[in-house]
Amino acid sequence: MNSTEPLVDSSALTADRRRWFALAIVMTAAFMDLVDVTIVNIAIPSIQQDAGASFSQIQWITAGYALAFAAGLITGGRLGDIHGRKRLFLVGIGGFTIASALCGFAANPEMLVASRILQGGMAAMMVPQVLSIVHATFPAHERGKVFGLFGAVVGLGAVSGPLLGALLTEWNLFGLEWRPIFLINLPVGIAGLILGRRFIAESKAPKALKLDLVGVALVILGLLMLLYPLTRGRELGWPLWGYVSMAGAFVVFAALVAYERRKAARDGSPLIELSLFRVKSFAAGIAVQTVFGVALGIFFLVWTLYMQVGLGWSPLRAGLTGVPFSIAVSAAAGLSVQQLVPRFGRKVLQAGALVMGAGVLLYIWESDRYGMSIASWQMALPLVVMGLGMGLIVAPLTDAVLSDVPREHSGSASGLINTVQQMGNALGLGLVSVVFFGTIGDDLRPADTGPAFVNGFQHALVWVAAVMGVIFLLMFALPGRPAQHVEGGDGRLPAGEREAALVG
Structure with a gap:
């Protein structure tokens, strides 16, 4: 040989x-x-x-x-x-x-x-x-x-x-x-x-x-104390214990912060790395992720109920109606990371918030104009506008939030970003009781169900539009030129995995 x-x-x-x-x-x-x-x-x-x-x-x-x-x-x-x-x-x-x-x-x-x-x-x-x-x-x-x-x-x-x-x-x-x-x-x-x-x-x-078991227990307890009465409150007539529980949740979160600070000083293994919140862009980004999660939690559940219960559409028709939204999110996400953010930085994310807010307002207008007779094709325009706005936000947001985070903490920061986004999602789903079901009367007659759900949908979307305005303002605290993810560098989540965590 x-x-x-x-x-x-x-x-x-x-x-x-x-x-x-x-x-x-x-x-x-x-x-x-x-x-x-x-x-x-x-x-x-x-x-x-x-x-x-x-x-x-x-x-x-x-x-x-x-x-x-x-x-x-x-x-x-x-x-x-x-x-x-x-x-x-x-x-x-x-x-x-x-x-x-x-x-x-x-x-x-x-x-x-x-x-x-x-x-x-x-x-x-x-x-x-x-x-x-x-x-x-x-x-x-x-x-x-x-x-x-x-x-x-x-x-x-x-x-x-x-x-x-x-x-x-x-x-x-x-x-x-x-x-x-x-x-x-x-x-x-x-x-x-x-x-x-x-x-x-x-x-x-x-x-x-x-493993910080006490930190885990405090996080779960605080969230349950906040979300359970928020979800059940309307059904139970907003009892006093519900308000006490929600107020107590903030006491639990304060105790969590105090405990995590002591644990970090004692053995350096807290569940939440509190020093990250001294980074302005990270603290603002966590707020953006949480509030964005609230908006998504409200919208997707209310949207489904509006189409199938309010308008009486089949699941298949509702699913097909959402396809333009999904395609627009995917297209805008790829465009924002590869071409727009490297040139325009933070302005792309802020434009996304405004575009998504504009899509929500357009949806409210169309829902009000066409009422119960609205067609799937008439929803396509506001859904595409909303999808484009969401795509401009979801893909580059994590890199923007992590731009000023020390490299050794990037893994903890990525995990925390995904966690608070999911917490925001759960909070948004809890708020559906207030912003959607709160406007719909109990014991509706069949003839009144459709109009009541259409009205509730419009009311909930006003809240979603307001949340997008808040997100736009919070984004001013993000760095003007977010650092882009470099593979093998700092362990940040890649765009695909970030989107998976966001939707999941």
Whole structure:
């Protein structure tokens, strides 16, 4: 044999195949989580009608997932660092699959809410490991290609989720009504669990921090004290204990800050890195993410109820009506990161807030003008305008928020950004009781239901437009020229994963 002839290392080829299999598995899990949120939204009216759920229960079907996901995100990431990313990923995807089965076979609304909370908690174990596994598996020079694939998966999930939910609900497979939207996760989750055990390599943080259980408990307690009375208050006639609980939530959050400060000084492993809030752009960005989450939480639930309960549309028609919005978000997100933000900086994000606000106002005007006779094609223009505005915000926002954050804290900061966005989403879903159901009278006659829901939709959208104005003003505190993400540099979330975390 010629000594100059290159030798093929079969073990290297096997390792190369294994890491691409591992990538496909974690991308499928991220896609499953993303689709699960959008697929449920479109089926909410069908769940309410078939399962006999109250309005507060349908809020908790979505808000419970977001709350559990938010409360567990930082904890899930920390547990992966301590006990192994592969191990936590497998626990997460296995638990998510079991929770999906419990959702699909839920005997009553209470069981469905509890199963959705479990599902959100398991997603919080699974999703943070995705980025960590990619970083541990792929060298820096290949991550750009990998995260490009993530972006494509996110775009596909954003478009396919509502359509898949609409089709599964409309088809009523085996007479199961809405249940297949959860049961479809079972074969995917089982395959991910089996293949993940074989192909994903284990990795841990070299110096993992300790888990802050007290911090986790205070976060969950504070959020429950705020959200539970907010969601149930209207139904129960706004009792005094509800106001006391909501006021007490802020006391709990103050106690959380005090405890985290002491823990940081004692052993350097707080759940929340409070020093980050001394960075002006980060503090403002956290506020933007939270408020933006509130707007999205309000809009998507109210929009679904407006189309299906108010206008009486089928799930399929509602799902198809949302396609222009999803396409506009994906198109604007790619354009903003690649071309606009490098040239115009923060102004792109502020333009996004104004454009999205303008789309909301246009939607209010069209809904008022056409009333119950509004057609899907008439909604296309405001939805495209809203989608373009949202796309200009979601993709570059995290890089803008992280621009001035010290490199050693970028991982903690990214996790906190995703967490507060989910918390804002849960808060927005809770506020639906006030801004939407609060304008709709109880015990409506069938003839009054449509007009009441149309009026409630318009009222809720006024709040969403006001929130976009607040976001525009908060964005003045962001850096004028946000630093762009450089792969292999600081561990920030790539655009595709950021969008997945946002929607999820």
